[in-house]
Amino acid sequence: MGGDYAPDATIEGAVLAHKNLPSSDRIFLFGPEKIIIEKINEYGAKPADFSIIHAPDVIGMGERPIKAYTQKPESSISMGLKYLKHKDIDSFASAGNSGATMVGAMYSVNNIQGVIRPCTLSIVPKENGGRNVMLDIGTNPDVKPDVLYQFAILGSIYSKFVLNVKDPKVGLLNIGEEEEKGNLLCQSAFRLMKGSNNFNFYGNIEGRDLFRDKADVIVCDGFTGNIVLKQIEAMYRLMVKRNLVDDFFDKFNYENYGGSPILGVNSSVVIGHGISNAKAIKNMIFLSKEIHEAKLTKKIKRAMNKYIQSN
Amino acid sequence: MGGDYAPDATIEGAVLAHKNLPSSDRIFLFGPEKIIIEKINEYGAKPADFSIIHAPDVIGMGERPIKAYTQKPESSISMGLKYLKHKDIDSFASAGNSGATMVGAMYSVNNIQGVIRPCTLSIVPKENGGRNVMLDIGTNPDVKPDVLYQFAILGSIYSKFVLNVKDPKVGLLNIGEEEEKGNLLCQSAFRLMKGSNNFNFYGNIEGRDLFRDKADVIVCDGFTGNIVLKQIEAMYRLMVKRNLVDDFFDKFNYENYGGSPILGVNSSVVIGHGISNAKAIKNMIFLSKEIHEAKLTKKIKRAMNKYIQSN
Numbered sequence: 001m002g003g004d005y006a007p008d009a010t011i012e013g014a015v016l017a018h019k020n021l022p023s024s025d026r027i028f029l030f031g032p033e034k035i036i037i038e039k040i041n042e043y044g045a046k047p048a049d050f051s052i053i054h055a056p057d058v059i060g061m062g063e064r065p066i067k068a069y070t071q072k073p074e075s076s077i078s079m080g081l082k083y084l085k086h087k088d089i090d091s092f093a094s095a096g097n098s099g100a101t102m103v104g105a106m107y108s109v110n111n112i113q114g115v116i117r118p119c120t121l122s123i124v125p126k127e128n129g130g131r132n133v134m135l136d137i138g139t140n141p142d143v144k145p146d147v148l149y150q151f152a153i154l155g156s157i158y159s160k161f162v163l164n165v166k167d168p169k170v171g172l173l174n175i176g177e178e179e180e181k182g183n184l185l186c187q188s189a190f191r192l193m194k195g196s197n198n199f200n201f202y203g204n205i206e207g208r209d210l211f212r213d214k215a216d217v218i219v220c221d222g223f224t225g226n227i228v229l230k231q232i233e234a235m236y237r238l239m240v241k242r243n244l245v246d247d248f249f250d251k252f253n254y255e256n257y258g259g260s261p262i263l264g265v266n267s268s269v270v271i272g273h274g275i276s277n278a279k280a281i282k283n284m285i286f287l288s289k290e291i292h293e294a295k296l297t298k299k300i301k302r303a304m305n306k307y308i309q310s311n
Numbered sequence: 312m313g314g315d316y317a318p319d320a321t322i323e324g325a326v327l328a329h330k331n332l333p334s335s336d337r338i339f340l341f342g343p344e345k346i347i348i349e350k351i352n353e354y355g356a357k358p359a360d361f362s363i364i365h366a367p368d369v370i371g372m373g374e375r376p377i378k379a380y381t382q383k384p385e386s387s388i389s390m391g392l393k394y395l396k397h398k399d400i401d402s403f404a405s406a407g408n409s410g411a412t413m414v415g416a417m418y419s420v421n422n423i424q425g426v427i428r429p430c431t432l433s434i435v436p437k438e439n440g441g442r443n444v445m446l447d448i449g450t451n452p453d454v455k456p457d458v459l460y461q462f463a464i465l466g467s468i469y470s471k472f473v474l475n476v477k478d479p480k481v482g483l484l485n486i487g488e489e490e491e492k493g494n495l496l497c498q499s500a501f502r503l504m505k506g507s508n509n510f511n512f513y514g515n516i517e518g519r520d521l522f523r524d525k526a527d528v529i530v531c532d533g534f535t536g537n538i539v540l541k542q543i544e545a546m547y548r549l550m551v552k553r554n555l556v557d558d559f560f561d562k563f564n565y566e567n568y569g570g571s572p573i574l575g576v577n578s579s580v581v582i583g584h585g586i587s588n589a590k591a592i593k594n595m596i597f598l599s600k601e602i603h604e605a606k607l608t609k610k611i612k613r614a615m616n617k618y619i620q621s622n
Binding site: 228 | 544546
């Protein structure tokens with residue numbers, strides 16, 4: 001029931017994903033059983049090809065995350081994360097209330113040891129065809145320098161093991177290139193990051209460098225990251241409206257990314273865009289599978305152990 | 312000598328501006344006299360049509376603002392601002408070291424009484440043809456809520472008297488629509504702004520609303536504003552490179568705006584883009600004249616008096 005176009009977009013997306021998955025993979029659908037079966041039939045698939053877990057409660061898009069998650073144990077988000085916790089499923093994805101999914105992930109599968117603040121990540125396409133990852137994109141509007149330092153670790157692991165970037169460079173999103181530039185947060189973070197042996201620190205990057213090949217990992221607080229990301233979406237939407245999109249700019253289409261992974265919790269959890277259509281849902285499912293198969297959690301655990309020992 | 316393409320772009324731009332100004336307006340050029348005269352001739356104008364003030368020192372783009380401004384009293388920025396202070400000229404504009412111009416403006420013509428932090432402003436085009444103003448765009452990377460509140464006053468006055476927007480609406484750039492959303496700074500600023508009788512507060516706006524017609528004045532800290540602005544420029548440049556610019560997106564071309572006014576000092580001062588070409592310089596000169604003629608300083612003084620009395 002997650003997302004603005006549920007249950008149609010979710011079920012249609014799941015049916016699309018099913019068609020493209022090997023038979024060894026199985027999609028679990030959490031939600032009101034009757035609606036799920038009806039919609040699977042409507043979209044031309046067989047209910048028996050899915051595991052359907054009845055979750056009668058629905059968390060609305062506007063509900064307060066903690067309250068909704070704790071008071072609706074039979075919602076699809078709560079039920080799905082319970083299955084994830086008990087390892088009945090390997091990854092979980094939802095285009096529903098993103099705050100509830102984030103809170104739920106921290107309550108159920110918990111933070112990886114040492115991670116102060118889990119965060120969410122997005123892809124930012126590079127002009128040369130490569131891909132930047134940017135984090136945090138909204139979960140943590142106020143952070144301390146050591147949290148930005150951890151984002152650099154988390155983003156580097158993601159870039160390396162999910163996007164296969166060799167020795168990813170970390171750029172600190174700032175308003176000048178030199179060490180002493182920027183706000184107090186970035187000035188302190190720069191001093192912490194300089195000479196780090198937990199990741200490959202490039203230095204400061206600016207708003208104009210977002211699509212260049214300077215860094216592979218763009219680190220920022222969740223306030224800045226969220227505004228940057230929504231602005232990219234706004235400009236992309238204006239371009240689509242005016243028929244100005246080419247192959248390169250089509251990489252800015254969120255549908256192709258499937259959503260934002262939560263980094264720093266003990267499993268693969270992906271938050272889909274509220275406006276997800278079937279294509280986006282399909283890609284969200286694939287993304288959660290990809291993160292599981294890249295053994296991201298294990299890799300982050302190892303990196304965090306190294307970080308804890310070096311502190 | 313200001314800007315990456317000086318003295319050619321500056322003189323060519325001044326010559327262009329001269330051709331389009333009424334004879335009652337006079338352009339003063341500050342810089343090495345010999346070079347100025349040579350270049351005016353080169354661009355097909357008469358040196359006698361300009362007031363040429365010899366300023367032999369040059370402040371480099373990379374120099375530290377306070378040091379450069381105070382130690383180079385014979386630079387074009389220092390000399391120009393001295394003329395402005397003594398009212399020998401009505402407005403001053405430079406595409407040179409922006410930090411030095413900002414510091415110089417505060418040292419010479421001073422802050423308007425009550426203004427905690429002068430700031431810089433930029434135009435953000437709206438999809439419907441209107442114009443947003445966004446402030447601060449880089450001068451103040453760390454601000455307190457009362458400074459954001461003052462930005463709302465300054466931006467409203469600019470929108471009203473320079474852009475002729477009737478009763479401009481102020482939007483606080485944030486990562487959610489509701490009052491309790493965002494970082495601590497925005498949460499506090501929202502509480503201050505709500506119900507203000509110094510300006511017309513619309514509420515929070517998000518990154519996706521930047522080009523919409525929700526607000527007329529977009530208020531943010533200088534860190535966020537600078538990243539947003541440079542990102543707009545980066546996307547615009549990518550579009551130009553790929554031949555994707557139409558009439559609407561051409562409004563994102565900084566050349567058409569001429570630069571960023573400094574708001575909150577006792578005169579009209581405009582900071583041009585470092586990469587200004589002749590067209591941008593011409594528009595920078597026109598912008599500084601427009602701000603002077605709108606009697607912006609006087610209007611801001613009046614608004615600040617009202618603000619001081621209401622506190």
